[in-house]
Amino acid sequence: MSVLIVALLSGAAVGLAIGALGGGGGVLAVPALVYLLHLAPADASTTSLIVVTATSVTAVFRHARAGTVRWRVGVVFAAAGVLPAIAASVLAGHIPKAALTTAFAVVTLLAALAMLRNAGPGEGAENGEPDRGANETSTGGAQGIGKVMGAGAGLGTVTGLLGVGGGFLAVPTLVTVLSLRMRLAVGTxxxxxxxxxxxxxxxxxxxxxxxxxxxxxxxxxxxxxxGAWDGKRLAARLSGIALQRMFAALLIALAVFMLVDALR
Structure with a gap:
């Protein structure tokens, strides 16, 4: 199969994940670039960041038009991760790959289990309902802001170390810590x-x-x-609980893949 076809198919899958689930694109992009397109790991991480940046900016405007972005929550969350992302990017080359991959897989698996645990019957009834937790003007008081900033710093570190956008952990954090509905968590x-x-x-x-x-x-x-545009249309057709379970399944598959890779 030619490089062009592989790149097109892989890119479409990454965009679909970002548009529909609000994360997982970077974690999919790096293995695809390394194992399918044979890029060096460092070059794959940088390429992934470029792709994820362009795709997420495109997708966020689509979600904003649909009213599924909580800007204040997202900005606080993101701002807390900027400096850790920069510092981790500088340190990325000094950490053993196997240790980093193993720790990453464990965190991913825990995030998946948290998503499944919170995918109760109430999570599916989203359309037309007000959000139960954080809203446009609140992040749950000082304690809530502290949690958001702590989670944001952790995600920034992961982004810098691994060349991924962090959405695969941001979504479960927004759902479990701030009680955002799944659609709002994806957009935010x-x-x-x-x-x-x-x-x-x-x-x-x-x-x-x-x-x-x-x-x-x-x-x-x-x-x-x-692919991100198609992902947004797909997300609009699915219930919140279906999106949550799809996201958890993606995380589990990624965690298993990373553990196998680290133990080889």
């Missing part, structure tokens, strides 16, 4: 992904030279952006 997480990705990408480009392959980056990014 895109703000976090965009900000974290830009911060991490800026740090990586400033630290040292990166080799980018236009023949891979162009088709991959283009297909991802188009």
């Amino acid at each position: 997480s895109l703000v976090v992904i965009a900000v974290n990705s830009v911060a991490a990408l800026t740090a990586r480009l400033a630290v040292g030279p990166t080799t980018l392959d236009p023949a891979t980056l162009g088709p991959f990014a283009g297909a991802a952006i188009l």
Whole structure:
């Protein structure tokens, strides 16, 4: 199969995940770029950040038009992760890959279990209902803000270390900590992904030279952006509980893949 076709198919899958689920795109992009398109891990992480940044910015406007973005929550969450994302990007090359991958897989699995535990019957009835937890003007008081900023800092660190947008952990955090409905968590997480990705990408480009392959980056990014539009339409047709379970299934699959990779 040609590089162009693989890049188009992989990019479409990444965009679909970001548009429909608000995360998972970066975690899918890095393995695809390394194992299917044979990029070096460092180049794959940088390419992934470029793709995720472009795709998340596109997707967040689509979700904003649908009213499924809580801007204040997303901005606080994202702002807390900017400095950790930059610092982690600088330190990324000094951490053993196997240890990092194993820890990452464990965190991903825990996030999946949290999503499944919170996918109760009440989570599906979203359309037309007010949000139960955080809203546009509140993050739950000082304690809630502390939780949001702590989670945001953790996500920024993950973004910088691994070259992913952090949405795969932002969504379960927004659902479980702030009690956002799944649709709102998906839309709000895109703000976090965009900000974290830009911060991490800026740090990586400033630290040292990166080799980018236009023949891979162009088709991959283009297909991802188009896939994100389709993902938003798919999300609109599914209930919140279905989206939550799909997201948890994606996280479990990613965790298993990463553990197998780390133990080889």
